[in-house]
Amino acid sequence: MLEIRNLHARVEGKEILKGVDLTVNAGEIHAIMGPNGSGKSTLAGVLAGRELYEVTDGEVIYKGRNLLDLSPEERACEGVFLAFQYPIEIPGVSNTYFLKAALNAVRKYRGLAELDAVDFLALVKEKMQLVEMKHELLNRPVNEGFSGGEKKRNEILQMAVLNPTLGILDETDSGLDIDALRIVANGVNKLRSTENATVVVTHYQRLLNYIIPDFVHVLVDGRIVKSGDKDLAFHLEEHGYDWARELHDPAEQEA
C-alpha cells in the first residue's frame, strides 16, 4: 500500500530525513519510535504533504501512485489521514461543521453523495461512542479550548468518521491519561481492517500494549536504523536509544 524509498527531506534548508525506507502493507500496524528531533513528525508531515518540508530525493508510492505528486487535500481524499501531534485550533468554526465539510469533501472526491445533516449526525454519534467523547465538544469551535486529551480524542473521532486507508498517528498517546489511552487505542483497534494500515509514532512502549504492532522501527537522525517486532519496543524502553544511535555511526558509514 505504501512504499517509501530513500526519502530525503529538508526543513528551512536543513536536511532532516536522510534516506528513509519503509514498506507498509494493508492490514498492518507499524510503530515508529525514536528520540526527540529525529524526524518522526517530519516523516508524517511529508507523507501528508505539508509544504514546509521539501523533498529532495527518493519516492513514495501509495496505492500504486506517486504520493508526492498529490496535493494535501488529494492525499486526504485518497485516504491518507494524519492525526496531528499538535492539533490546530480554528476559532468560530464548530467541530461538527468542520467534520461535515471534511467528510463531504472526501465523499465528493470519491463520487459519493454528500451526507445530509441527519445521516451525518447519526454517523458522528456512532463514532463518538468509539472514543467516548463528550457530546458538547461537537458544538464547540474546532479544538479551541480543548484540553490536551480532548484534542487527541477529537483527532481519533475525525479519523473514525473519515475512515482512512492509511492512518498516521503522531504521538496520539502523549498527554492522554491511562483511561483515555485505552479508549483511544480501542478506537484504533476497532477501525483496523484488512483493507487499511496504521502507522503510529510514539515514545512509549505502553501504547503498544494496546495497539499491537506488526513492526517496530527506530528512527534516528533521519534514518530507520533498526526494524523488528514488538519486542524491539521493550528493548528500547529498557536500553534507551544510545545503542541504536551507534547503529548508524557516521564514521562507520563513511568507511
Place this chain on the structure above:
Amino acid sequence: MSTNAQDLEKLTSGDYKYGFVTDIEADTVPKGLNEAVIRMISQKKNEPEWMTEWRLKAFRMWRKMEEPHWAHVDFPPIDYQDISYYSAPKMKDGPKSLDEVDPELLATYEKLGIPLKEQELLAGVAVDAVFDSVSVATTFKEKLHEMGIIFCSFSEAVQDHPDLVKKYLGSVVPATDNFFAALNSAVFTDGSFVYIPQGVRCPMELSTYFRINSLGTGQFERTLIVAEEGAYVSYLEGCTAPIRDENQLHAAVVELVALDNAEIKYSTVQNWYPGDKDGKGGIYNFVTKRGKCAGVNSKISWTQVETGSAITWKYPSCILAGDNSVGEFYSVAVTNNRQQADTGTKMIHIGKNTRSTIVSKGISAGYSQNTYRGLVKIGKNADGARNFSQCDSMLMGDKCGAHTFPYIENHNSTAQMEHEATTSKIGEDQIFYCNQRGISTEDAVNMIVNGFCKEVFRELPMEFAVEAQKLLGISLEGSVG
C-alpha cells in the same frame, strides 16, 4: 515562500471582475458647486422653500470647512468643483440583455442566488420590462400603509410628510456636523424615509430593495428613520451583489431616531467597486451614520458587512441619551488589494444605565489597510454606564495592515468598560489542517474567515447572513473558482 502561502496570495489577489464602464446619457447639471447649482437641484426636485434654504445654509457652512484628513486613509485631492452634483442617468449603450453582460458578473449573481429579473436590474440592462417586478413591492407597500408605516423615497417624504421631515432632518446629524455631512446636506439627491408609528412593530425587514423605483446607489444619499414610542423596525441597506456605479465620490448620511422603548436595527452590506489591483477607479465612500436613542429603554443596533469601495470612511454611532438605552455596533470590514478602510463607531453615553456593545472584525488581505477607530464617551451624568468592546483583526499575507484606535473618554467614575483586542494571521497550519482533512484551500479560507466573523453574522437577518457569508468568500477568492 511555500505554495500554501502562494495559494493564499493568489486567492486574495484576484481582480474585481465586476466593474466596467458604460457610456451614459444623462440629464445632468453642469459641473461645479455654487448656490445656483443647489437652487437648481432643489428646483428640479420641486422642493419647498424651507428645504432649499436648509440646503443653502449647509452649503454656506461647508464652504468654510476643510476636508478631514485624520483617518488612516490616503487619497489624491478631490476637486469638488469637478463633480456634477445632479444627474438622472439614462443607459445608452448599456447591455441590451444579460447575454451582453460580463459572464463573470453573472456567475457572481448566480453564486449569490439572485433571481433573473434582479440580475438585469443590477447589471444595468436597459430593459423597460424590468419594472414589472415591482408588483411584489407594491403588495408590501399596501400592507405597510395599513399599519400606518411610512416607507418611501426621501423626495416623496419631503412632498408628502413635510412636518415629519422638518422635525427630524438634521436632528441627529446636524447639517454642519462634518465636511462630508455638510456636503451631503447641501446636495443630497434622494434616499429613504421610514416612519414607524407608536406601538407598531414593522412585520418585515424593510429594504431599499423593495423600493425598486429608487434602487441604485445615489451619490449623496439621505436616509431618515424614525421609530415612535414602542415601535420596532429592522432595515436592510445595500445588497450583496456588486453594483455598478459611475460616481467615484459617495457621501451618504443616515439618521436614526428611537423614542421611548423603540428599537431600530440597521443592517448594511456594502459591496461597491473597490478599484482594480492598483486601487484605480474605486469608489470613495465617506458616510455619516448616527442614531439617537432619544427615549428611555430605546435601542439602536448597527450591523455592517463592508467588502467594497476603494476607501471607506464610516463610523455608525449611537447617542445614548435616554436612560437605560442600548447601542450596538457589529462590523465586518474586509479589505483586499489596495483598499483602505477606516471604520468604527462612537458610543456616546449620556443617560443613566446606558449600555453599549462593540464587536469589530477587520480582515485585511493584499496590500490593503484596515483600521478600526472607536470612541466610547461616558458623560458625567451617565451613572452606571457600561461598554464592552471587542476588536479583532485578521491578516492574510504580510503586506497588509491592521490598526486599532480605541479612544475612551470617561467623565463618570461609576462607568464600567471592558476592551478586548486580538490580531491573528490566517495560519498556514490552519489551512494545512483543513487540507489534510480533504478540504480545499479555497473552502478552508472561507471557513476560517467566516468562523472569525461569526459573532457579527449572527446579528444579521437570516437571509442576509447567508448571502454575506458567500460574499466574504467571493471577495477573498478572487481569481480562484
